[in-house]
Amino acid sequence: MARQGHYPAMSRQIENILTLSARLAEHEGITHWGVSRRLSGKGDLLDRLEKGGDLRTRTAEHMLERLSALWPDDLEWPASIPRPAPVPPRHRRWRDDWIFRILR
Incomplete structure (x- = not known):
């Protein structure tokens, strides 16, 4: 199933998440x-x-x-999608740290 392109009636952030994913x-x-599991x-997200x-x-x-x-x-x-600046490890939420360690 093609998941790239325009997703009508969605916020720009969600459209960007789906396109990047x-x-x-x-x-x-x-x-x-x-990808959903990694994010x-x-x-099913x-x-x-x-x-x-x-x-x-x-x-x-996030x-x-x-x-x-x-x-x-x-x-x-x-x-066409603004890339977020890298987040230093000390500013990540604890939940982010474990997901980066496991899935990287």
């Missing part, structure tokens, strides 16, 4: 379930977003930060 999944040769610990689900602003920001941190060096970040 689709590119990462394709590049890594994994399913969107795998949130929940395999991206599906819920595609079906109209929503996120709190800070949760969406997901974009995680995508940026997990983004492979050999894959170009889309120019």
